[in-house]
Amino acid sequence: DADVTQTPRNRITKTGKRIMLECSQTKGHDRMYWYRQDPGLGLRLIYYSFDVKDINKGEISDGYSVSRQAQAKFSLSLESAIPNQTALYFCATSEQGPSSYNEQFFGPGTRLTVL
C-alpha cells in the first residue's frame, strides 16, 4: 500500500488551462511538500506546509498555488498553465522533529505536459 499517493499520474493539458494535482498521505506526517523535477536541475521546492494552517512559498512558487485541505491532503494548482511548467511533480511528507534529521517520503510523481 502506497503511503504517499498522487493523482493524476500523467496529465496533458493546454496553455491557459487550470489544473490541480492532488497528494494524499497515510503516514500521519504533519509536513508536506511539492517539488518539480526538470532535467539537469534536480528537485526544486515549490511550496511546503508544516501543518494544516501553515503554507510557505518555496524556491519557485510563481505560477503555482496550494491548498492544505487536511493533515493528509495537499493540492497543487496551476491557475493558468504554461509550457515551461511541463515537468515531473512530486509530493513529499516528513515528520516534525527537534533534530536536523528530515527524511522526506515521496509520492510516485505526476508527469505534466502543457502544450
Add this chain to the structure above:
Amino acid sequence: DQQVKQNSPSLSVQEGRISILNCDYTNSMFDYFLWYKKYPAEGPTFLISISSIKDKNEDGRFTVFLNKSAKHLSLHIVPSQPGDSAVYFCAASARVYGNKLVFGAGTILRVKS
C-alpha cells in the same frame, strides 16, 4: 546559484566494482546531508544520511563520507550491483532554514553486468 552541485551527470561502473558519486555544496549552514535514489516512474527514496558532526556513515554496501573543510561529500557503493542503476540525488538541509531540503541535479548510475 545552485547550493548543492553534482557535477557528474552520469557514471558507468562494472558490476562488483566500486561506485563513487560526488556532491559539493556552498552553504556552510548546511548541517545534514542525505542521499536519495530514484528509479524511473517512481519517487525518490531515502538511501543514507550524515550529520555535519560526523565524517562517515556506513549502511551495508553504502557509505557516505563528508569533508566539511572542502564542502564535499561522496557516496560509495561497494560492490555495485545492476539493481543499483538509478538516479542518485544529493540533498542538504539546515536547521536554521527549517530543515528544508536543497537537492543537487542528480547523477545517473549505470551498473553493467
